Amino acid sequence: MAETVFSKIIRGEIPAKIVHDDEQCLAFHDISAQAPVHVLVIPKRPIESLEQLSASDAGLLGHIWTVIPQLARQLGVSESGYRVVVNCGRDGGQSVDHLHFHLLAGRPLKWPPG
Ligand code: AMP
Numbered sequence: 001m002a003e004t005v006f007s008k009i010i011r012g013e014i015p016a017k018i019v020h021d022d023e024q025c026l027a028f029h030d031i032s033a034q035a036p037v038h039v040l041v042i043p044k045r046p047i048e049s050l051e052q053l054s055a056s057d058a059g060l061l062g063h064i065w066t067v068i069p070q071l072a073r074q075l076g077v078s079e080s081g082y083r084v085v086v087n088c089g090r091d092g093g094q095s096v097d098h099l100h101f102h103l104l105a106g107r108p109l110k111w112p113p114g
Helices: 005-010 055-076
Strands: 019-022 025-029 037-043 082-085 102-103
Touching: 005 025, 005 037, 019 055, 025 055, 037 055, 055 102
Parallel strands: none
Antiparallel strands: 019 025, 025 037, 037 102, 082 102
């Protein structure tokens, strides 16, 4: 997998506003926020996209899916609501080839997305 900006954030080589850090994943504010709350949750292990996942990643994914609602509570949006988005591949709008979960909140989000 090619080096990405997220690998550099994991290694602390470029700054990020980190809101969660544990053995398996990291969460930080998106540099180009699309909502008042826009956080990215990423696995520390480099995984390019949803397409690279296998059954052996189930534990990691379960962990990330429990961190996300914890973060929503921490950021004060669990009651107002939020959306979790994973873009996959070019047509899916993925621009950074390191799996990431967008947590978007703080305003009513439109549906369907563009
Ligand atoms: P995606 O388009 O789904 O691949 O999302 C990639 C996201 O990474 C975009 O929302 C970018 O704004 C965000 N991003 C890119 N570089 C950085 C960075 N250095 N720090 C924080 N977020 C970033």
